[in-house]
Amino acid sequence: MKRAGFATKWLPILLLVPQLTIIAVFFYWPAAHAVQSSFYLQDPFGFGSSFVGFDNYSDLMDNREYRRIAWFTVIFTVLVTFFSLAIALLLAVKADKVIRGAKSYRTLIMWVYAVAPPVAGFIGLILFNQSWGPLTRLIGQFGHQFTLGVNYTDTAFAMVLVSVWKQVPVNFIFFLSGLQSIPKSVREAALIDNRSASGRFWDVTFPLLAPTGFFLLIINITYALFDTFGVIDTLVKGEPGNNPMTLVYKVYVDGFRGNDLGGSSAQSVILMILVLALTVFQFRMLERRIHYT
Amino acid sequence: MKRFTLAAAAASLLSGAAYAETEITLWHAMGGALGETVNAIAEDFNASQDAYKITPVFKGTYEETLTAGIAAFRAGEQPNILQVFDAGAATVIGAKGATVAVEDLLKESGTGFDIEDYISGVRYFYADSDGKMIGMPFNSSSPVMYYNVNALEAAGVTPPKTWEEFQTVTAPALKDAGYVGLSQSHLPWIFTENFMSRHNLPFATNDNGYDGVDGTKILVNNDAIKNHFKAVTDWQDKGFFQWFGTGWGDNQTPFEEGKVAIWLGSSGSFGGLSKKDLPFEFSATYLPYWEAVTKEPKQTFIGGASLFAMAGKSAEENKATAAFFEFLTKPETQFFWHKETGYVPVTEAAYELAKKEGHYEAMPAAEIGIKQLSLPAGAHTKGYRMGFYVQIRDVMNREYGRILTGETDVDAAFANIEKEANGLLERFAKTQK
Numbered sequence: 001m002k003r004a005g006f007a008t009k010w011l012p013i014l015l016l017v018p019q020l021t022i023i024a025v026f027f028y029w030p031a032a033h034a035v036q037s038s039f040y041l042q043d044p045f046g047f048g049s050s051f052v053g054f055d056n057y058s059d060l061m062d063n064r065e066y067r068r069i070a071w072f073t074v075i076f077t078v079l080v081t082f083f084s085l086a087i088a089l090l091l092a093v094k095a096d097k098v099i100r101g102a103k104s105y106r107t108l109i110m111w112v113y114a115v116a117p118p119v120a121g122f123i124g125l126i127l128f129n130q131s132w133g134p135l136t137r138l139i140g141q142f143g144h145q146f147t148l149g150v151n152y153t154d155t156a157f158a159m160v161l162v163s164v165w166k167q168v169p170v171n172f173i174f175f176l177s178g179l180q181s182i183p184k185s186v187r188e189a190a191l192i193d194n195r196s197a198s199g200r201f202w203d204v205t206f207p208l209l210a211p212t213g214f215f216l217l218i219i220n221i222t223y224a225l226f227d228t229f230g231v232i233d234t235l236v237k238g239e240p241g242n243n244p245m246t247l248v249y250k251v252y253v254d255g256f257r258g259n260d261l262g263g264s265s266a267q268s269v270i271l272m273i274l275v276l277a278l279t280v281f282q283f284r285m286l287e288r289r290i291h292y293t
Numbered sequence: 294m295k296r297f298t299l300a301a302a303a304a305s306l307l308s309g310a311a312y313a314e315t316e317i318t319l320w321h322a323m324g325g326a327l328g329e330t331v332n333a334i335a336e337d338f339n340a341s342q343d344a345y346k347i348t349p350v351f352k353g354t355y356e357e358t359l360t361a362g363i364a365a366f367r368a369g370e371q372p373n374i375l376q377v378f379d380a381g382a383a384t385v386i387g388a389k390g391a392t393v394a395v396e397d398l399l400k401e402s403g404t405g406f407d408i409e410d411y412i413s414g415v416r417y418f419y420a421d422s423d424g425k426m427i428g429m430p431f432n433s434s435s436p437v438m439y440y441n442v443n444a445l446e447a448a449g450v451t452p453p454k455t456w457e458e459f460q461t462v463t464a465p466a467l468k469d470a471g472y473v474g475l476s477q478s479h480l481p482w483i484f485t486e487n488f489m490s491r492h493n494l495p496f497a498t499n500d501n502g503y504d505g506v507d508g509t510k511i512l513v514n515n516d517a518i519k520n521h522f523k524a525v526t527d528w529q530d531k532g533f534f535q536w537f538g539t540g541w542g543d544n545q546t547p548f549e550e551g552k553v554a555i556w557l558g559s560s561g562s563f564g565g566l567s568k569k570d571l572p573f574e575f576s577a578t579y580l581p582y583w584e585a586v587t588k589e590p591k592q593t594f595i596g597g598a599s600l601f602a603m604a605g606k607s608a609e610e611n612k613a614t615a616a617f618f619e620f621l622t623k624p625e626t627q628f629f630w631h632k633e634t635g636y637v638p639v640t641e642a643a644y645e646l647a648k649k650e651g652h653y654e655a656m657p658a659a660e661i662g663i664k665q666l667s668l669p670a671g672a673h674t675k676g677y678r679m680g681f682y683v684q685i686r687d688v689m690n691r692e693y694g695r696i697l698t699g700e701t702d703v704d705a706a707f708a709n710i711e712k713e714a715n716g717l718l719e720r721f722a723k724t725q726k
Contacts, residue, residue, distance in 0.1 A: 041723040044363045045388035050723045059716070065691075130537060131546070149538030151698055238354060240687055241539025242694025257356045258684040259363060259384060260720070 031272065037265035044259035056266035066250070066267075073225065073246045076160065080224035083164045085216060088171030089209075093201065095172070096179045106176065113169035117227060121234025124162035128154075149236065149243060156244045159235055163228045171216050178212035179205070218282050225274075247271060314346040315613040317373035320365075321349055322358040322598065323432070326565065330633045338620045345613035347374075355381065355598060356683060362603070366391060371603040373614045377428065378598040379482075380682045382419055385601055386427050387506065387680060387725055392601045393611065394421075395429040395618060402615035410622075414592050414666025415639050418676035419599045422503045428599035429618050432636040434561035435593045436483040437661045438581065442574040444472050444554035452555070452576075455584045459555075460524065464533035467554045474533040477557035478544040481689040483580070484525070486677065487593045488518055492586045493671030502678035506722040509679065513689075514711040517586045522696060522703045529697060536697045539690045560662025561597060563635030567656070577658035579665050592668040594676055597636060628652075637663040680721025685714045 006012050038056050042049040060066045091109055098105050115123075127135040128148040139146040146154050182205065190204040206213075226248050233252075236243045240253050247267065255264030323331045328351050335349045352358040355378035362375040363384075377385045385392060399406040408416055408426055414435070419428035440452050445463075448470035453459040464474035477483050489496040494517060496502075499509045528534035535553065537543040548556035549566075551573055557580065566575060582590040600621075602614045620626055627643030630636060632652060638644045644663060647653065653660040679685060692706040701709075 041720055043388055043724045044384055045391040046367050047388050047390055048725045050726045052723060059720070063713075065713070130543065131550070147538070149540060149543060150536065150694070152695075152700065237540045237543075238356075239539040239690065241690045242692075242698065242700070243539070253687065254684065256360050258681055258687070259360065260681060260684065260717075262724075263720070 034265045034268045034272070037261050038269050039262075041262045044261065052262065056262045057270075059263065060266060060270070069245055069247060069250050072156070072244045076156070076163075076228075076244070076246060077221055077224040079160050080163045080167065080228070081217065081220040083160070084167040084171055084220050084223075085213070087164065088168045088216075089175050089213075091168070091172050092175035092179055093205075095176055109172050110169045112165065113173070115166060117166060117230030118234045120162050120166040121231040124148075124158055124231070124235055125237075128158050149241070152242060152244055155235065159228070159232055159244065162231050162235065163224065166231065167220060167223055171220065174212055174216055175209065178209050182208050218278070221278065222275075225271075315344060315609050316346045316348065317610050317613045317617065319347055319349045319374040319376070319600070319617075320352045320358055320362055320372040321376040322352060322355045322378070323376075324351060324353075326568070327432075327634055330630065333633075334621070334626060334630065337626070338617055341620065342616070345616055347613070347617050359384070366603065366605075369605070371605065373603060373606055373610055374617070375601050375603055376431065376598045377601055379418070379594070379596050380686055382428070382599075382676075383502065383506075383678045383680045383682055383721070386419070386421065386678070387721075391604055392427060393604050394425055394427045395600075395602060396426045398602050398611060398615050399618060402612050404615055404619045410640050410642065412637070412639060412641055412644060412663065412667055413670060414663075415595050415637075416675075418595050422500070422505070428601045429621070430595065430597075430639045431600045431621070432561060432597040432630075432634070433595040433599075433639055433666070434559040434597040434636050435595055435662050435665050436479070436487050436557055436580055437560045437577050437665060438555060438557055438579065439548065439562070439566065439575055439577045439658075440555045441472075441548070441551065441553075442576050444470065444551070444573065448472070448554070452578045453581050454579070456521070456524065456581050457584050459581055460528060460533065463555075464528065464531070468532055472554040473535045473547070473552055475528065475555045475557070476535055476537065476544045476547055476553045478541045478559075480539075480693040481686040482596055483557050484521065484693075485513065485518065485689055487580060488521060489677075490592065490594045490671070490674040491580055491582050491590050492517060493589075493591045493673050494518075494586075495673045496677045497679055501673060501676065503676070506680055506718070506725050509718050509722070511679065511685070511711060511714040511718065513714065514707045517583070519703050519707055520585075521583065522693070522706075526696060526703065536694075539694060559596060559635075560665075561634055561636045563659055563662070564633055565635070567635075575658070577661045579661065579668075590668070591671040591674045593665055594674070595637075595666060631659075635659065635662070637666060679714075679718060680724070681717040684717050685710075688713045688717075 039051060039053060040049045041052050041056070095102070095106055095109065125148070127133050128146065129136060130147055130149075136146045136148070148155055148158050186204065186208070190200045194200045194203065225246065228246065229248050229252070232245060232249050236245070240249075245253070248271065251264050251267045251271065254260045254267065319335070321328070321331055331349050335347050339346050350372070352361045358375070359377055359381045362371060362377070365371045396406050396408070406426075408424070411430065415430040415433050416426070417424060419430060420426045438452065444467060445452065448466040450463045450466045453463040459474070467474045486496065494515065495512050497509055497511050499505055502509045525534055529536065535547070537547060545556060545558060545562070547553040549569065549571060560577075563577065580593060600618070602611065606614070622640055624640065624643040624646040627638040627640055628646045628650065631638040631643065631647060638647055688710055692701065692710050695701040696703055696706050
């Protein structure tokens with residue numbers, strides 16, 4: 001039997017050229033540039049520069065503040081990922097059971113997805129306004145004077161809350177479709193085997209949701225690491241001060257506010273390595289254990 | 294009919310040729326009401342002559358404007374004029390070849406330039422170590438003390454001249470009258486940089502950094518300023534002082550709401566405050582000082598920003614830029630700017646005009662900024678020049694925030710600021726090679 005394919009080997013390459021060009025110009029070239037800049041200390045206007053080897057990296061490693069920001073990023077990512085997934089899963093399981101008004105219920109949960117991160121941050125600013133924010137008042141009822149932008153923990157709490165709120169709808173959509181793709185026969189069989197709803201959930205539904213859950217885990221980690229930038233920038237009002245921040249925000253602060261191109265390039269390279277590690281982890285470690293049906 | 298249109302078209306073409314305007318651009322960071330005033334000045338300039346046309350473009354915050362200017366310069370798309378703020382001065386002045394010194398620009402265009410025309414406080418902040426003016430001081434301001442007249446009357450006190458008076462007399466009386474004594478809007482600017490100039494203390498080695506980047510070290514870790522911050526935390530504990538975060542507005546709002554009786558802000562805030570319908574009468578006076586540190590308080594640094602003529606433009610466009618600078622420093626323009634915004638007039642002639650027009654008789658508080666900048670100068674009051682200063686300010690803000698939230702103590706915080714700032718200065722020196 002003749003194998004289906006192209007007559008010449010040049011045609012497929014030609015067809016791939018636009019895609020490859022885009023990747024090369026918009027991804028590899030800037031990435032290579034960042035790697036190169038990370039070995040220099042450069043005048044922002046481009047007049048002077050010195051080659052400093054790995055100094056930009058070692059300066060970061062020696063900087064107690066950078067380690068503190070890295071540690072905050074880890075905690076922030078874990079919290080945002082866990083709560084976004086857990087709340088979305090709970091809502092999806094409940095929404096799956098709703099019969100009357102199911103559509104409007106789902107739409108109401110989903111539409112937060114349309115809110116842009118800076119807008120979400122702005123809503124957070126209003127809710128947590130120091131003098132008249134409704135959430136500030138609510139927390140005040142419990143005897144805690146909540147001060148966004150003053151107290152480190154309070155600001156961190158607001159960042160996590162707004163980031164989770166913004167991400168729940170995405171996860172909800174995926175979990176819901178995941179739930180609805182579980183065959184009815186399987187559910188009915190489970191119903192006969194196990195009368196406990198929570199037992200059925202953990203033994204049958206949850207494992208069947210694993211592919212969706214794993215995919216969402218990676219998406220959420222990336223979200224917490226990178227896409228929360230808008231939320232953080234709005235909540236700190238562009239002034240880092242003593243507020244918590246993530247590694248990505250630190251790249252922005254040093255590169256775009258401070259014009260330290262070498263230092264922020266080194267930080268970008270570190271983030272690139274992090275993403276690379278995450279991707280390898282995704283494909284090597286977890287994909288093997290998850291069975292997509 | 295047809296002939297008429299043709300004739301009209303020809304005429305308009307001809308007139309277009311006759312009035313070929315040289316167009317220049319100005320990138321600035323003046324939002325809101327300030328931006329409208331900038332636009333008004335640009336329109337006046339365009340209407341005042343036919344040869345040149347300037348287009349002002351708002352580019353966001355000071356930091357964003359500087360970054361946009363740098364990116365544009367590297368791409369060869371720089372504006373003719375870029376507004377750069379005090380903390381970015383070292384970056385833009387350090388990059389020789391990025392700008393044309395305003396002094397050279399004005400001399401070459403035949404406009405003439407005399408640094409003595411400028412009020413003493415603004416002369417050398419944007420100058421190089423030889424005293425040549427590089428950037429044209431534009432929106433110059435200084436931190437001053439605003440106070441709620443009604444609150445002070447209710448407490449039976451007068452605005453404090455010294456911090457000693459504030460902590461022993463003013464603040465306790467204000468507290469009894471139900472007010473928080475003090476808030477401020479910019480710890481690095483007001484309680485650090487201007488703390489140094491008011492008390493005439495050196496801020497950095499190498500003549501506050503003017504003599505070059507090599508080996509410049511910050512001198513912030515000294516007892517005078519540490520005692521000041523220890524006093525501030527003490528005031529905070531006693532309810533004399535409150536800190537509402539690093540943002541400017543968060544600290545100004547409680548003053549406007551009448552909760553805080555004294556607020557340290559910018560002389561440039563005057564215009565905005567007087568346009569707001571505040572529920573009380575306000576006034577302003579000099580920034581207090583510690584009598585324990587000095588008996589002869591000096592002038593403060595100018596804050597705000599200045600305008601830099603970017604390099605790489607045609608001689609024709611540079612002439613247009615020079616013409617705009619000349620227009621901008623005219624007494625009438627400066628007086629208009631001063632009146633509308635509260636930023637100080639940068640030339641002696643404009644100051645004289647404002648006095649002659651009786652501006653300060655109606656509003657004595659409007660004169661405080663310029664009077665404070667005209668106080669006696671000291672050895673360390675002309676300004677400071679430190680690279681990566683935006684990040685150094687960020688480090689200060691972070692450590693001060695931690696002091697005021699009890700995460701760290703004053704000694705540890707200042708040791709940290711000194712260490713990190715010197716690391717940044719060392720790194721900046723390497724970028725200038």
